Amino acid sequence: MNEALNIASLVLVMMTTLTILWGPRWRWIIVALALQYAAVFILISQIWPLSLAAVTLISGWMAGAVLGASQHESDADRQRHPVAGRLFRVFGGFVVFTIVISLTQAPGDWLPIEKIHLASGLILAGMGLFQLGLASRPLAVIIGLLTTLSGFMVIYASLVTSVLVTGLLTVVTLGLALAGAYWMVPLSEEEGL
Amino acid sequence: MTAAHIWILFPVILAILLAVLYKNRTLVVSLATGFCLVLSLLAVVTPIDASVKIGTLSAQIGSTLTVLGRQFILSDGERTYLTLIYALGAVWFLVGGFTIAQRFFIPLGLAMIAALVAAFAVQPFFYAALLVETAVLLSVPILSSPGTGAKPGVQRYLIFQTLAMPFILLAGWILGIGEANPADELFQTRAAMFLGLGFAFWLAVFPFHSWMPLLAREVHPFPVGFVLSLLPTSVLLLALDFLNGFGWLRATPQLFELLMTIGVLMVVVGGLFAAVQTDISRILGYAVIFQTGYALISVGVNSLPGYLVFAGALIPGLLGLIVFVIALSVLANQEVGYSFRDLRGLLHRYPYAAVGLLAAFASIGGLPLLAGFPVRQEALELLAGKSFPLTVWAGLGNVAFLLGGARVLAECVSAEQPGWVVLETVPQRVFLAAGTLFLILIGIFPREFLNGISFILRSFPMLLQ
Numbered sequence: 001m002n003e004a005l006n007i008a009s010l011v012l013v014m015m016t017t018l019t020i021l022w023g024p025r026w027r028w029i030i031v032a033l034a035l036q037y038a039a040v041f042i043l044i045s046q047i048w049p050l051s052l053a054a055v056t057l058i059s060g061w062m063a064g065a066v067l068g069a070s071q072h073e074s075d076a077d078r079q080r081h082p083v084a085g086r087l088f089r090v091f092g093g094f095v096v097f098t099i100v101i102s103l104t105q106a107p108g109d110w111l112p113i114e115k116i117h118l119a120s121g122l123i124l125a126g127m128g129l130f131q132l133g134l135a136s137r138p139l140a141v142i143i144g145l146l147t148t149l150s151g152f153m154v155i156y157a158s159l160v161t162s163v164l165v166t167g168l169l170t171v172v173t174l175g176l177a178l179a180g181a182y183w184m185v186p187l188s189e190e191e192g193l
Numbered sequence: 194m195t196a197a198h199i200w201i202l203f204p205v206i207l208a209i210l211l212a213v214l215y216k217n218r219t220l221v222v223s224l225a226t227g228f229c230l231v232l233s234l235l236a237v238v239t240p241i242d243a244s245v246k247i248g249t250l251s252a253q254i255g256s257t258l259t260v261l262g263r264q265f266i267l268s269d270g271e272r273t274y275l276t277l278i279y280a281l282g283a284v285w286f287l288v289g290g291f292t293i294a295q296r297f298f299i300p301l302g303l304a305m306i307a308a309l310v311a312a313f314a315v316q317p318f319f320y321a322a323l324l325v326e327t328a329v330l331l332s333v334p335i336l337s338s339p340g341t342g343a344k345p346g347v348q349r350y351l352i353f354q355t356l357a358m359p360f361i362l363l364a365g366w367i368l369g370i371g372e373a374n375p376a377d378e379l380f381q382t383r384a385a386m387f388l389g390l391g392f393a394f395w396l397a398v399f400p401f402h403s404w405m406p407l408l409a410r411e412v413h414p415f416p417v418g419f420v421l422s423l424l425p426t427s428v429l430l431l432a433l434d435f436l437n438g439f440g441w442l443r444a445t446p447q448l449f450e451l452l453m454t455i456g457v458l459m460v461v462v463g464g465l466f467a468a469v470q471t472d473i474s475r476i477l478g479y480a481v482i483f484q485t486g487y488a489l490i491s492v493g494v495n496s497l498p499g500y501l502v503f504a505g506a507l508i509p510g511l512l513g514l515i516v517f518v519i520a521l522s523v524l525a526n527q528e529v530g531y532s533f534r535d536l537r538g539l540l541h542r543y544p545y546a547a548v549g550l551l552a553a554f555a556s557i558g559g560l561p562l563l564a565g566f567p568v569r570q571e572a573l574e575l576l577a578g579k580s581f582p583l584t585v586w587a588g589l590g591n592v593a594f595l596l597g598g599a600r601v602l603a604e605c606v607s608a609e610q611p612g613w614v615v616l617e618t619v620p621q622r623v624f625l626a627a628g629t630l631f632l633i634l635i636g637i638f639p640r641e642f643l644n645g646i647s648f649i650l651r652s653f654p655m656l657l658q
Contacts, residue, residue, distance in 0.1 A: 164262065167261065
């Protein structure tokens with residue numbers, strides 16, 4: 001049962017990160033982010049107590065909600081990339097998958113965690129970094145950072161269980177989303193707050 | 194009552210209060226400056242974990258606060274650090290009251306200081322990574338004016354600072370395991386690698402330095418100066434805390450050689466890039482890289498004199514940066530511009546800003562009779578005792594930095610218009626004159642001004658053995 005869930009989570013992680021890289025309309029990006037946090041929750045809940053893992057899910061979804069609330073249809077969709085650029089991104093994503101899979105197959109004792117957790121964590125971190133390398137808009141930067149941190153959380157959860165770390169990582173996740181929202185809200189609305 | 198309540202919790206509460214009161218600017222500036230001064234003085238006069246008698250009353254400030262199973266410890270040895278960081282806050286908030294009109298600068302700045310103090314206090318100390326990240330997140334609104342969007346420099350700053358956090362946390366986990374297996378060199382190598390990467394991101398070590406000049410170019414110099422004075426200083430002190438905490442790290446000579454080499458690399462990069470810039474605001478970023486390089490050299494020497502130079506360089510470095518930033522803020526507020534063309538004849542129009550700028554530049558570069566000279570000279574002397582080639586490179590970087598200063602001087606004194614006018618406001622003149630005067634006084638009487646700061650090393654007793 002657990003193995004099936006893990007594999008489903010890994011597939012979900014791969015699909016959501018590719019969706020974010022493809023760069024559809026912002027609504028789809030936020031939905032993909034929410035699903036990504038669901039996958040992270042499934043992975044972490046097998047290691048941490050359910051209540052602690054749920055904090056990660058809730059903070060991730062709240063971050064998505066904050067980012068979604070700060071979007072403007074016209075602004076976010078105006079600068080969409082051409083198809084060739086998107087295909088390049090997806091191709092780059094597959095390169096990241098290949099690297100991660102080869103890394104997790106190699107024997108090593110760097111991190112004593114389950115292979116599926118390691119693979120999921122590294123895919124998230126790798127895709128987040130790839131996204132950051134290509135990003136120029138605030139939404140893409142923040143999503144890239146959140147994805148990278150999600151990957152780190154999956155790996156770190158297998159190593160350390162700490163309420164304080166969970167709390168502070170939640171603060172960081174929400175802080176990143178708020179920073180992104182701060183950048184994206186126009187002056188007139190900000191003044192009205 | 195614990196020290197963490199006084200120096201972490203109360204500032205956070207005040208920061209929230211100040212955010213509510215933001216419309217009354219004078220009150221906010223006065224409260225923040227006064228509060229920081231009080232906290233700074235309190236750190237000077239009040240012992241921690243010892244009884245204090247006031248008349249018939251006796252009180253004691255405890256050192257340890259436990260939160261969610263983790264401890265925040267501010268012991269008696271940390272008092273100099275607390276004095277320094279809150280005095281720094283007082284200076285920035287006071288000058289900021291006359292320099293920038295950003296409404297949340299002071300509340301967020303105060304919260305940022307509290308987060309950095311918490312990072313210094315938390316045990317196990319690798320949790321500091323999360324608190325430093327909190328401070329970085331608090332600095333984002335300071336560095337981006339509302340409604341102006343995200344400029345590339347701020348975005349890159351957030352990315353690099355955030356990427357440091359996972360590396361430090363993973364290093365902390367490996368260090369914990371390494372302590373149980375002190376003979377396992379593999380763990381030590383991995384921990385050192387993760388730690389190195391984390392600190393490289395935090396300190397903008399080459400090649401992760403690109404955000405610093407970019408940020409300095411894009412944003413008003415005052416908030417940039419505030420962030421660049423607080424973060425690298427706090428991170429460097431955290432690095433010393435790491436070294437202090439792990440015996441095997443201190444017993445690894447290669448680590449200190451690496452620190453020296455990276456330090457020299459930063460001095461060379463900072464110096465050379467500062468020498469060829471045509472935009473004075475970008476030089477601010479390179480000046481911070483240059484100073485961080487010297488700090489790493491002092492630590493890399495790994496001896497008591499080296500650590501004393503590190504501590505001694507804190508005040509000249511911070512003061513040089515503050516004067517530099519005030520001078521740049523004058524140019525920003527009067528819309529003079531930052532290019533060298535804009536600086537032409539600056540001395541005849543803005544004499545205080547021009548003199549302050551040049552004095553700060555020369556002090557950071559270590560020109561004799563200015564505050565930076567004694568510590569730069571001592572650092573180079575100590576480096577020469579370890580490696581002659583590295584000393585030559587550091588010297589070249591230093592000369593290049595000073596050449597950049599000479600270029601600024603040439604532009605400032607070139608007279609395009611006859612006669613003199615003084616266009617700075619009175620507060621700007623006062624701050625610039627006082628800052629420049631202190632740069633000179635510290636340069637002439639270094640012992641009198643710099644001896645006290647060496648007590649900051651009491652936070653790191655293992656390094657002094």
